[in-house]
Each structure stands twice: as C-alpha cells, then as structure tokens.
C-alpha cells in the first residue's frame with residue numbers, strides 16, 4: 001500500500017497496486033445509500049466571463065449549468081472570471097421552482113490557474129466541480145483529497161471530462177471510483193471536441209468514429225454507478241441536426257447532453273425524458289405485478305411478452321424519473 005504523492009502533499013488516499021481501494025476514514029458504499037434521481041437532461045455551459053449569459057440562466061429550463069472557467073474563458077480573463085464565482089453562487093438561480101444543479105469547470109490542475117480555481121470553487125460550495133483533461137483515477141483522487149483537507153462538504157461532487165486518449169485507456173479504473181462515495185465522483189462528460197483533436201478521427205454527422213468510445217464511456221459509467229452525459233453539439237444554429245444527435249445519445253443510454261446555447265435546452269429536455277409510450281408500458285408492468293395473482297411470481301406474461309421482476313425495477317426507475325421531471 002502507498003499514499004499518493006506528487007504535486008499534492010495533502011493527498012492521503014490509500015492505494016493498492018496503483019488504484020485506491022478506499023480511504024481509511026470512508027467506508028460507505030454507494031449501494032448502501034438512498035439513491036435519488038437528479039435530472040441532468042440538459043446541462044448548459046455558461047462562460048464565467050460572460051455577464052449577459054450568466055444573467056440569462058434564471059430564464060432557462062436547463063436541468064443544470066456548468067459555469068466554465070476553462071476553454072470558454074480567454075487566458076486574459078481567467079482571474080476576473082474566477083473572482084465572479086462568489087457572487088454567482090450567492091444568488092443561485094432556480095429552475096422552475098426546483099433547485100438547479102450548479103457545477104463549475106475549473107482549469108486543469110497542471111495549468112497556472114488550476115490550484116487557485118479549486119480553492120475559489122471549494123469556497124463557493126457548488127454541487128459539483130468538473131475536472132477537465134482527467135487522465136487517470138489519480139487526477140480525481142488528488143482533487144478529492146484537496147477538498148477533504150479544505151473541509152468541503154460531502155455534497156460537493158466531482159465530475160470528470162473524458163476527453164483524452166489516456167482517459168479512454170483508463171476508463172474502467174476511473175469509473176470504479178464512483179463505487180466509493182469518498183471519491184466524490186458522480187458524473188462523466190464526453191469531451192468530444194478534445195477527443196477529436198487528440199485522436200485525429202474525422203467528425204462525421206453520424207459520429208461513426210466516436211461511437212465506440214462513447215459506448216465504452218457509457219459502459220464504464222454504469223459499472224461505476226455514475227451518470228454519463230454526452231458532449232456538446234457545436235453547430236448551434238442547426239436545430240434539426242442537434243435533435244438527431246440528442247435522439248442518438250438517448251438511444252445509447254446517456255442521461256443527458258451538455259449544451260452551449262439556450263436554443264438547445266428544450267430539444268435536450270424532450271429527447272432525454274421518457275416517451276409517452278415508455279411510460280405507458282412502465283405503468284402496465286407495475287400494475288401487472290401489483291395484481292394479487294402475480295404477487296409471488298418472478299416472471300409473468302403481459303400482452304404477449306415475457307416480463308420479469310428486473311423489468312419491474314426498470315419500470316419503477318422510469319416512473320420515478322418521470323415524476324422528478326414532471327413528465
């Protein structure tokens with residue numbers, strides 16, 4: 001066993017063969033905790049340097065926002081953007097009466113801004129901190145340890161951008177951290193622009209060359225029990241193509257999509273909400289298992305289809321999701 005070292009002397013995670021199993025003072029397992037559904041159908045990036053865009057948040061129906069300090073903010077504006085965080089979080093805009101999830105994307109810790117970003121963000125106590133250019137589990141653990149050392153509440157989660165070839169090679173190990181609440185890891189976001197840049201694959205409308213990696217991310221996220229959000233769609237003036245990409249991502253199992261423009265919110269909310277047909281089927285499964293004659297059964301026939309209790313669990317999850325988003 002060893003402790004991690006390197007750039008963060010405060011880091012105190014316990015490692016076995018390179019990957020942390022658990023920190024000594026945190027032994028809870030995610031499956032021991034009550035799961036609550038948090039909608040993340042539409043997650044809008046808002047540059048922290050853009051006052052007009054920040055003011056717009058209150059009018060938008062996106063499930064979550066990511067206040068960006070990284071790629072959307074020019075180097076000359078980085079410090080001023082960071083200094084706005086306290087004010088932004090002092091007046092958190094709700095979403096339709098519901099508390100909207102608010103996350104901050106910091107600059108990479110290896111950059112000249114990363115460490116100070118993290119200190120400022122920890123003070124603002126957002127719902128999450130999005131880490132760009134995560135390569136290994138260690139990148140997540142180091143930040144978690146810094147947050148612990150600064151007594152950041154457990155409610156501050158970590159989100160990771162999966163956007164480098166190295167992250168793809170380590171994806172299972174990074175996702176596995178989601179099984180340990182002490183790691184704070186809660187969500188992956190596909191960084192498709194950076195992946196395209198770093199790999200050289202051709203960006204095609206059907207995303208043919210990205211799909212294997214996107215599915216691998218999705219699978220890893222599910223293994224780690226965390227959410228998986230699709231990357232952004234750059235052509236924000238093309239609503240039809242955007243809707244097609246949302247439909248594709250929903251079919252692939254993504255929980256939602258990251259967005260760059262307010263015009264994308266409504267289509268994402270629609271695409272990642274359960275369809276009327278799926279809801280009707282879920283209600284039928286629930287009702288069928290509620291019948292006295294089916295109470296002790298593991299499998300039943302419903303409208304010519306085999307239905308097992310795993311389908312009941314799936315149906316209940318879908319209905320809970322619909323209730324949470326008011327569908």
Ligand SMILES: CC(C)(COP(=O)(O)OP(=O)(O)OC[C@H]1O[C@@H](n2cnc3c(N)ncnc32)[C@H](O)[C@@H]1OP(=O)(O)O)[C@@H](O)C(=O)NCCC(=O)NCCSC(=O)C[C@H](O)C(=O)O
Pocket residue numbers: 044045046047052053054056057068071072161163190191192193194195231232236259260261262
């Ligand atoms: C893409 C934009 C630069 C377009 O800006 P603009 O042409 O000014 O848009 P509009 O004039 O159509 O804007 C209309 C109104 O909407 C507000 N607005 C625009 N964008 C946002 C936003 N993101 N959040 C909130 N409000 C927004 C405008 O202020 C206008 O308001 P009003 O006049 O009052 O009606 C711009 O949309 C933009 O900057 N988008 C965000 C870009 C961003 O954050 N990029 C970084 C994240 S994506 C990424 O990093 C990729 C990832 O890492 C990867 O590797 O793939």
Ligand SMILES: [Mg+2]
Pocket residue numbers: 071132161163191193194
């Ligand atoms: Mg990126």
